[in-house]
Amino acid sequence: MDKKILADKVSNINYIIYSFLPEDDRYRELICDAASYSVKAGGKRLRPMIMQETYRMFAEGAPETEMLHAFMAAIEFIHTYSLVHDDLPAMDNDMYRRGQLTTHAKYGEAFGILAGDALLNLAYETIAAALMKAKDEQELSRGVKAFSVLARKAGIYGMVGGQVLDVYSEKTEGFKSRMDEIEFIYENKTGALLEASIMAGALLAGASDKDVDQLEIIAKNVGYAFQIRDDILDVTSSLEVLGKPTGSDAQNDKATYVTYAGLDESQKAVERFTNEALSAFNEFDNKNEFLGELFIYLINREN
Secondary structure: OOHHHHHHHHHHHHHHHHOOOOOOOOOOHHHHHHHHHHHHOOOOOHHHHHHHHHHHHHOOOOOOOHHHHHHHHHHHHHHHHHHHHHOOOOOOOOOEEOOEEOHHHHHOHHHHHHHHHHHHHHHHHHHHHHHHOOOOHHHHHHHHHHHHHHHHHHOOOOHHHHHHHHHHHHHOOOOOOOHHHHHHHHHHHHHHHHHHHHHHHHHHOOOOHHHHHHHHHHHHHHHHHHHHHHHHHHHHOOHHHHOOOOOHHHHOOOOOHHHHHOHHHHHHHHHHHHHHHHHHHOOOOOOOHHHHHHHHHHHOOOO
């Protein structure tokens, strides 16, 4: 993976995302600051990048649309809200993320909650505004389909559903997660927004239902590999490298793939899920080479 190309893409995505952040006034200044701080704290911009690259894969050279950019911002707002709430004292109680203070650590717990709420709602406001400006019925139809996928994958049948079982398993004394429950958490808490990203990008570009279904399977396997890799890094990395506290899973007695299967088996699982994802991805004649490289880079990351 060419780090310069990756950095340029992240810079472009940041420009797009920041253009959709709310404008403050003297009555909304604090909540707008907290929301913007959360988004601008950095990150890989993995989800909007996957969405953008998948769109390019199926758009056949057509220019990017305002609709696409709205969805890219929305998926990052949803992802960021989930991290803000995940860091709260009632959840993981983390003070650092991406190398700096978490939102609640900087602004207080109440504004951590409100900033997350604001970002989730901002995501839907952003998409609704884009749908209202659709240039024709085809673009509107594609946008509605993509919105339906994103909303479902972010909710009870996706990310929130996975988070619920994750919190329950961690907070309930004596509860021991089975492997199928750990995989359910990974598929939903982590994988669901990756699936939404790749599926929405394809839908906005007019991909077929068959192709969208195959992309969902690819993203599911990437999500498994990505989260297991995250578990491995929590054991083997450091705050300086990772940008957030390590060893928290063991400290919180949290059931993960690593605590269940050990480091060696976890690494084998990463390789297995990666191979399954790439095998399915390589079946596409029009595959985006950068997207394939991105999957490999993210799964093998060190931070």
